[in-house]
Amino acid sequence: MFEIAQLAGVSESTVSRALSGSPLVNENTRNRILKIARSANYTVNINARNLRQKRTRTIEVLIPLAEYGRQHMSDPFYLDMLGVLADALSERHYDMLLTKRAPWAKGVETNSIQCGRADGIIIMGQGQDLEALRNFTDLYPQVVVWGGHLREDDYIVVGTDNVAGGKLATEHLMKLGRKRIAFLGDPAEPEIALRQQGYRKAFLDNGIAVDESLIFSAPFDAREARASAEKMLQSGVSFDAIFCASDVIAMSAITTLRNAGLDVPRDVAIVGYDDILIANSFGPSLTTVSQRIQEGGKTMVELLLQRIEGKSVDTTLLPVELVVRESCGAP
Template sequence: MKPTNASSLLELARIAGVSVSTVSRSLSGSSMIAKATRERIEALAREHGYQINRAARNLRLGRTGAIGVVLPLGHETEQHLSDPFFMSLIGPLADALSDRGYDLLLSRVIPTDGQWLDRIVDGGRVDGVLLIGQSDQIDVIERVAARYAPLVVWGAVVEGYAQLTVGSDNVAGGRIAADHLLSQGRRHLAFFGNPDVPEFSARHAGFRAALAQAGLGEGLLLPAHLTTQASYDAIRGFLGEHPPVDGIVAASDVIAMSALRALGDAGVRVPDDVAVIGYDDVMVAAQTSPPLTTIRQDVTRGAALMVDLLFERLAGEEAASVCMTPELVRRASA
């Protein structure tokens, strides 16, 4: 394709029968030009092989053309981008940003001080930031969100915090999972997941509320890690050190899949001896043995909502957090 330098803009203007400034503004997406005119000139540009210099346009408009997608891992420094939940969310985010003509700048951050997010938003490399998870960094996020509007978080709504979030009703999800096990006659339940993470804390709260209503106390808690081997090792230790349980609610599908493996290696049958429920409904959840019952979060819709809210903020508009309703997906593990 030919670049749209001064001479090529002149030639395209001649073909379109308009001024050079009209061509330039049309290819820059200026609202000063009528939509029909913009679309006609863009079509002519494609037909004749002209391409706008996006870097120059972004420099002129004072923007980068990129959105940062950031994974803060203060609580799980060994977690990687290959985590199934991360992958299930990053793909739809990339598609939604691409549809708006933006690039995605992906960062995995191990926070070493309280300024890591300041460096990202002040670094001049992105026009806005999408955070995947709050980790144990919710106070850092809240402080930066108070001064930097184009910041949207996949995470939990936490009382007393005003950051803009998209996520599911985690309390309801934890309760739905526990209620499902209780309805099967399970009475000795455990929750696997680190309650220091806001989303997991809310899921654990829902789990405890269901047990309390059934008069069964709070159940057992294992603050399992999110990484596969670490959670497997912790679960094997838990099984050997605690009284037998007949139902497990895991804070994530990754933890639930580690539980399935640990239970199998310990000679415990699922679901005959112990029923297991995960959370997220990642793509591989249906492929485990037995297939994993889980609490589904609609991450595709969530990704679209995150991008919508971000661009509302970029346009100077008001935006409110969104809490989606979770759904029990019944499979063979529970």
């Protein structure tokens, strides 16, 4: 920067101001400096700037990513969300640091906010350890969490109204005349538990008793969705519809049922949750509860940046909506 200052015949202060678009510098001076900087192929050093300004314009995003060792598949939902977040952040000139491990995990001695690597964190999903999350957000409030709305958590949560979503999906199947509607999903994940709650609510509100044998909620995640669907079949329990807690689960279920010679949706109707893009691309396409990924991602970024600026911010509950994607899935 000193050299640029020399070339332009001004001080470093002026160069700095010119490059950062400060209104304190004269129009002509600025243009001259900009031209010189460009021709010298000069860029300000981000680290020096971060150090001085005590902020990094970087947001950490925490995502459960595929684990190849154990052949664990991560849900394409995250890929969609990542795309939206990348757009929303870059629009506001923020960078995105991607991480798999939670800052409170064992072996992680510090976190990116504390050590000045990021200004805030977006956490995708509450995960299983709700208390660790709560402790962390108590210490570092510059956090937004995607997930379900549990009691009075004091961190900012963005996500759909999972109970309403679960109810919506289930009632949709009821309206189709389905009598034995099963639930498939792992309630260890808070969001899924809420969706299951919505499923139950649909029955209760319609004066029907919940048949517990129809709730398949043994612990599993997407990677085992297919196996679980097979277990459903083998269990001998009869059903004519399934509310699947995610689109990936729904797609697995459809495949499994079809392989078993069943007709979807004639024999068994399916509804999913998420509305991920890939579900459109091959099918059969789904009726699904939209997670409003676009809206949700943008909202998370907005709220986080507001909180970073010190504004007080409230948790956001996104309204749910049932969408039908293309033709051949459940009607």
